[in-house]
Amino acid sequence: MASVLPASIARSRATPVAHPFLGGGDEQVALVGERGATSYGELRDRVVQRSALLGADRRLVMLAARRDEETIVSLLAALAGGHPVIMIDGESDAGAAETLRAGILAEYDPDTIVSSVDGEARLEHRRDASAHVLHPDLALLLSTSGSTGSPKLVRLSRGNLVSNARSIAEYLALTPADRGATTLPPHYCYGLSIITSHLAAGASVLLTDRSVVEPAFWSEVEAAGVTSIAGVPHSFDLIEASGARPLELPALRCLTQAGGKLGPERVRRWARASAAHGLDFVVMYGATEATARMAYLPPALAEERPEAIGIAIPGGALRIDAPDDEGCGELVYSGPNVMMGYASTAADLARGPELDELRTGDLARLAPDGLVEIVGRSSRFVKLFGLRVDLDRIESLLAEKGIPAYAVDADDAVLIGSPSFDELECVPGLLASATGLPTRSFRVAMVQELAVTSSGKPDRAALRAIAERAVESAVESALVTEPAPVGAVRTLERAATDGSAALAEAVRSLYAVVLDRPDAAVEDSFVALEGDSLAYVEAVVRLERLVGELPRDWPSLTAVELGAIASERRASASSGERRAAHREADRGGGPAAPARASRWSTATLEAPVALRALAIILIVGTHANLLGLQGGAHVLLAVLGYNLARFQLAGIDRAARVRSLLRATAMIAVPATLWIGAVGLTTGAYEPTTALLVNSWLGEPAGWASATWSEQWRFWFIEAAVAGALLLALLVAVPALDRLERRRPFALALGAVGLALAARVVATGGITSGAVERYAPPGVLWLLALGWLVARAGSRSQRVVSSVVAVVGTVGFFGDAQREAVVIAGLLALVWVRAVRLPRILMPMVTAVASASLFVYLVHWELYPLLEDDAPLAATAVSFAAGMLVWALWRRALRLPRWGRRLAVRARSTT
Structure with missing residues (x-):
């Protein structure tokens, strides 16, 4: 492990203390990864050693989190020493993650940066003593489940973390015999809660960064004896599409779902299938502002009441604020896991707890059976792929680019309406680059004007009507030609020229040619189109020109998913080129010439x-x-x-x-x-x-x-x-x-x-x-x-x-x-x-x-x-x-039948 340790810090040593997230006995297994099993005793020793490197005096630590042992050791060591930790994404190279990292560095100026490189921790102490005033209760800072590039953080106390972990462990009935898996990244509150709840209960965690679409992931899970698997709705999409059969895992006893709404029919289907295998399917509701979890649906009720979010977690309470005649009002949560508050600048880190309860922004009602049901949203937030997206922030981002627009929820996407017809085409790619979400998450519609109410407030009713019609008709790429209310002219769903939708179409076209499958769709994968080992050489070479180095599981990824990967890489590369150009300009060398691949440059095979x-x-x-x-x-x-x-x-x-x-x-x-x-x-x-x-x-x-x-x-x-x-x-x-x-x-x-x-x-x-x-x-x-x-x-x-x-x-x-x-x-x-x-x-x-x-x-x-x-x-x-x-x-001979069919069609069309 490499570190940069000033002498003043080296002289101070952290005193080991009882740790709330080291709940197992010394001989019990805590972590399972590529290095094998790590016991709680070994983990305690490593935490004490890492605490010594961090020092006894409190410091603001930025941790680039990965799904590995070094990240967990660093996090537990910082919590043991009372060092507030800003958790950021240490796995993604996408432009949005890089933008957020840069924003946090600039705004919060952490004293120490911790990362994990090739399985080793790297500590960079940027100064001997902290430059910040840190509130005594402050323990963790997380991004607000969203990815809009804003460095706004949620301030969480040690008590928030401990109470939420213990509550989750209680209602999931976790014991030392259980083993979770890192199906979600730890900088995301849901992913972090998998780790903290299991370690608090003395259980263990399989450390893996594999996707649920990879057969190797399921091999790891089975070999490790994983007892619970967590996922957001998109995780279950991937599981279903890949043909994986998690319910048949011999050690599995429950599946958990959070991070956004899973449709009632899908909840019922998963609950029924889980019950048939003797497993629990646990639907959960929460937010980063509640340290992850606020409610859960008891698994015995999931099949009967799939539309409900359930009851409050142990130690928490839910109430409906100002209910109307139908009993609907804003859902409000209270409990020891409610955040201290938000932070927008480093000065906010000195502030103490500011909230007794959390206003969720969701409209809800309490059903006669005591279960809470979400009926709508009162706030301007939507959840996509488990990430919370601020629609007002989306509108602000577009305004900064000179594109006047409204943004509304379109069920599984965000619909952008703008009168700027010429700018619409670039909107999906621009927002995908800014948020890290796939381009297909953003649909566009041209409107005659951005209407306002009589009081001068934005009137998004016309745009919502378009969104509702698109959802009701289940048309992914709708062209609305009938007259639309309040000036809506038509929906024009397009991808940016370099956006993931255009790249997905390029992948689809490639498959259509290479596999001789003109029926190929963007939702298809190489495997789904029955590609074989004889065709894959040509497919690999052509795909690598589009996507770059292919992920290990590329045959099972759809054209849409490969397009998203390519789009993110191109956005990241463009960002890197811009930074290089700026550096060259700063040195007075003028703009950097674009790189040109020579014949002797290398390519991956x-x-x-x-x-x-x-x-x-x-x-x-x-x-x-x-x-x-x-x-x-x-x-x-x-x-x-x-x-x-x-x-x-x-x-x-x-x-x-x-x-x-x-x-x-x-x-x-x-x-x-x-x-x-x-x-x-x-x-x-x-x-x-x-x-x-x-x-x-x-x-x-x-x-x-x-x-x-x-x-x-x-x-x-x-x-x-x-x-x-x-x-x-x-x-x-x-x-x-x-x-x-x-x-x-x-x-x-x-x-x-x-x-x-x-x-x-x-x-x-x-x-x-x-x-x-x-x-x-x-x-x-x-x-x-x-x-x-x-x-x-x-x-x-x-x-x-x-x-x-x-x-x-x-x-x-x-x-x-x-x-x-x-x-x-x-x-x-x-x-x-x-x-x-x-x-x-x-x-x-x-x-x-x-x-x-x-x-x-x-x-x-x-x-x-x-x-x-x-x-x-x-x-x-x-x-x-x-x-x-x-x-x-x-x-060429194999193509003759297809050419014959085409000639026959043409002949019939001319007679």
């Missing part, structure tokens, strides 16, 4: 694509006497298994998985059978069993052990690939095995590798294989299963296990140390290397080679023997050129 290209180069180059490095085909088989698991086993339902695997099998088998059959008929070189890809099974009646290499064995790789894909299809066709693969993907894949290795040993009669046994399906299918295992290895420990299996399975297999070294190197690269950087000038060639690898493999057998003795380089080059030509012709 996914490791499996690079391995695919390298493997086929090794295969052909070795056969043509150019290289002399055997083992490429065996590595390629593992890459195939990796891709089958990544794409074909990502289908949302069992039938889709089976269809996808059968389609992938056909994409390999059909061109191979046609080519081998055609060559066999022309030259007589191949038997029918070879053309039908069953030579390994039927071509050697005496068995593999006594077989000798012949031309009939040239296509062993194709036979093994087809057999492996069919076995996978058969496996997931069995409902019980399909469910097991979803619940315990790594464990099932590990079992499959074990069975395949056992079959290899039985077939070969030992560790080392014979001259032909190393090519027969029983001898090589373990490699395809190993690729599947690597794809399911989500944690470091699982990658270590995969590496051990790769090494143990390969050593001694060939009886050739060099060949085994090549295979082990390729397998370990598949396990540990996510991406490689190559000169841009090489990218088209490398990706074309990878894409055409199947056809190069098929064709090269007929060409390299003609030149291998006299011109091995020419033999290799000719093989690749011919294989890539056949690949191009095959792709």
